[in-house]
Amino acid sequence: MKNITFDSKETYLAYRSTWKAEYKNLSAEIRTLRLAHRFYQRKQFAHLTLTDGQERCLADALELCGLGSLSYHRLNRSKHATELLAELKEAKLEAQRQYLARKAGNLAT
16 A cells, blocks of 8 residues: 655645556456457357457457467456555545544644
């Protein structure tokens, strides 16, 4: 877990914005890998022809993780997404704690 210190509301909002962008990208990769795994199975085991969109999805997934297991890479990204959610929860608590500490410091002076 990162040790995060927020000097102001703006630093928290900047952190949150960065976090959202990373999580959005990770979620898109997970969705792509999940779909590609389904399409790969349809193509390999059911011998079904895929549409152009499905072929593109499969190609995008192979570009993401190479020739490795699609489900393995999806699970790794899912674990990272879970870690990001836990990190955000901790960051929110830390931001609230720091806000209350600053507020209490201002009231004491």
